[in-house]
Amino acid sequence: MGFLHLFIVNKSGGLILHRPLGQSAPRIGTNEWLRIGSTFHSLHAIAAEASPVKLPGNKNSAGADDGIEEIRGGGLILKCLQTRTGVKFVITAEPGTSDLDAVLREIYVLYSDCALKDPFYELEMPIRCELFTNAIDNLIEKVESGGFKTR
């Protein structure tokens, strides 16, 4: 089970959180993260445009805009959850890691519980909330030790 990174992109493509989730995660500088965040944001939309078939209204089954859901590469799996508000939760992991979808949804729940309900948090701004980051770390620990039951 090797989780690598988590990053969250707001609806305009700006990065609002990036966090390494394991030891094998490559070290990436802040500027590079910003670049990765905005590149992913654009490619997410382009992938839906470039496809020879498109979903009706370009919306997927969750009501959010269609785009990249998963990327598989040599040595890497990347999964993205796009919400209706345009926020993208992206997690990368080593191949063979299971339950990535469930973990992503759980992180979305943690985001709405910790970041959105924080009275000082401004929407679309970088998240500086210890409660949120601690909850993410606890979640990853729980999943890696096998104690996580999907809802």
Add this chain to the structure above:
Amino acid sequence: MTVHAFHIFDRKGKTLFTKRYSSIVKNQPVQDAELLSEQRKLIFGMLFSLRELVGSLTPEGESPALHSVRTGAGTLHCYETISGLRMALYTNNNPNMGSNARNLDTSKTSFQNALKHIYSELWVDCVVRSPLYRPGDIQVDGNGNDVGRFDIRSTNFEKKLDAYLASMPWFR
């Protein structure tokens, strides 16, 4: 599992071969040549940038490569050779590998193997080894017709490709 389209690009982004399979023509209005050519450039640019992205996110010790990209509408499988030739295959999202669909990992690798086979057995054998072929000669215009000195239709690449894809358990 249906195959929607197949494209081959060279290092510089030029389309060397493109084919749309008829399963989608029924649902989509006929698009003109300009639009298709733009769409192919978009695909090439996307493959290029995605590979850079995957490269920066992959942990040390693993060689970065892009195998597949999945969206709600379909999956794009790609294979890149050392010479920079990129093959892109668009399919839909439901793997139908016979009665048991538990082997998700093998279904992914079989696309890589299939694309590798298309390159090494079909492309190299039919096109590269054709006595009329010179690298850089192939050019494809919007309708998928060849312009330029070498015509892919003078080889049996397309026929062999169709036969190969039809023999795959996931092609319909």
